[in-house]
Amino acid sequence: MEAWKRELGHNITDLGELRNFVSLDEKELEDVVEKLPFATTRYYLSLIDPTDPDDPIRRMVVPSAEELSIEGDLDVSGEKDNTKFLGLQHKYRETVLILATHRCSSYCRYCFRKRMVGRSRGEILDNFRNAVEYIHEHKEVSNVLITGGDPLVLDTSIISDFLKMLVKVEHLDFIRIGTRMPVVYPSRFLNDRRLVRLLNVYNNFKKIYLVTHFNHPREITELAREAVRILLDHNIVISNQTVLLRGVNDDPMTMAKLQKKLTSIGILPYYVFQCRPVQGTRHQFQVPLVKGVKIVEGARALCDGHSKRFRFIMSHRAGKIEVVGIYGDQFVFKYHQARDRENLNKIMTFRVDKQARWLDDFMEQQKPLTPAV
Numbered sequence: 001m002e003a004w005k006r007e008l009g010h011n012i013t014d015l016g017e018l019r020n021f022v023s024l025d026e027k028e029l030e031d032v033v034e035k036l037p038f039a040t041t042r043y044y045l046s047l048i049d050p051t052d053p054d055d056p057i058r059r060m061v062v063p064s065a066e067e068l069s070i071e072g073d074l075d076v077s078g079e080k081d082n083t084k085f086l087g088l089q090h091k092y093r094e095t096v097l098i099l100a101t102h103r104c105s106s107y108c109r110y111c112f113r114k115r116m117v118g119r120s121r122g123e124i125l126d127n128f129r130n131a132v133e134y135i136h137e138h139k140e141v142s143n144v145l146i147t148g149g150d151p152l153v154l155d156t157s158i159i160s161d162f163l164k165m166l167v168k169v170e171h172l173d174f175i176r177i178g179t180r181m182p183v184v185y186p187s188r189f190l191n192d193r194r195l196v197r198l199l200n201v202y203n204n205f206k207k208i209y210l211v212t213h214f215n216h217p218r219e220i221t222e223l224a225r226e227a228v229r230i231l232l233d234h235n236i237v238i239s240n241q242t243v244l245l246r247g248v249n250d251d252p253m254t255m256a257k258l259q260k261k262l263t264s265i266g267i268l269p270y271y272v273f274q275c276r277p278v279q280g281t282r283h284q285f286q287v288p289l290v291k292g293v294k295i296v297e298g299a300r301a302l303c304d305g306h307s308k309r310f311r312f313i314m315s316h317r318a319g320k321i322e323v324v325g326i327y328g329d330q331f332v333f334k335y336h337q338a339r340d341r342e343n344l345n346k347i348m349t350f351r352v353d354k355q356a357r358w359l360d361d362f363m364e365q366q367k368p369l370t371p372a373v
């Protein structure tokens with residue numbers, strides 16, 4: 001067995017083992033892990049300060065009874081409506097999204113695909129050829145996002161097969177791989193140079209982007225830096241999507257430090273996502289939008305131009321809605337991507353509502369001041 005897989009085989013997967021790393025109330029958490037899977041790497045656990053019950057890394061990975069809250073929905077971004085066949089979603093004209101696996105090396109407690117990640121293969125692509133055929137037939141598609149779960153838990157030879165097929169699609173401009181491996185298991189790139197080499201080879205045919213997911217500056221360790229350096233040395237572009245999470249990065253200093261550190265190691269800040277109102281996540285992690293704007297604007301004020309290139313986005317069923325800011329008593333939003341293309345670039349304003357945490361919270365209470373959604 002390859003070294004990286006052997007190491008993943010030593011992941012912490014139950015509460016009894018977890019108790020050796022952090023203090024917890026096992027009894028209280030039994031119901032949580034019965035419903036929502038728990039697993040994490042020893043490396044990621046080592047980043048937790050065991051003496052701090054509110055440690056931000058702990059919040060992201062250690063189960064909590066708050067996850068049993070029934071607030072929120074399971075599919076808030078409308079993934080079901082955009083599914084063309086199992087494992088393939090086509091929401092925006094240029095982009096096809098492939099669910100390649102339901103597994104991850106570490107399960108984030110705030111995951112927006114809690115309905116299936118770590119639980120069921122029911123939404124996963126059966127046969128990659130079918131996806132490639134669909135992309136061949138849709139000349140408007142310029143890029144593919146391979147995601148899941150974390151596609152880099154798959155065998156390197158499977159990833160190679162995927163890329164081999166995709167690089168042959170003439171009208172594709174680039175391929176994205178969504179992965180949290182540089183954060184939770186950087187050794188994936190250190191212990192499997194074959195993976196890095198094959199990314200480099202296919203990168204000569206179609207540009208390959210890794211889209212990763214650092215949420216806190218303490219995740220940028222020496223080992224993570226080393227993994228990033230290896231990827232950059234092999235010409236792989238890495239961009240980052242951060243989720244704004246209560247108790248993790250919901251203050252301007254932490255957010256600014258994160259974005260600046262990412263930029264300093266060569267990762268492009270891409271999005272800061274408003275945490276989605278997903279069941280088992282909304283209650284524990286979502287920050288009101290008024291506060292979110294203050295955090296993002298405060299962080300931007302502390303950043304240089306490169307570090308503040310990210311957009312603050314809600315990934316809504318209607319599209320990627322940029323949270324532009326507050327002007328007087330109005331909240332301003334703009335369609336950055338739209339499911340219905342006639343909405344592209346449209347601006348919407350609503351009266352400021354201090355409790356609102358998602359676009360629907362405004363839409364349920366009031367009519368937009370400008371123009372209708």
Ligand code: SF4
Binds near residue numbers: 117148149
């Ligand atoms: S790595 Fe991504 S898909 Fe996996 S649990 Fe975390 S957020 Fe969800």
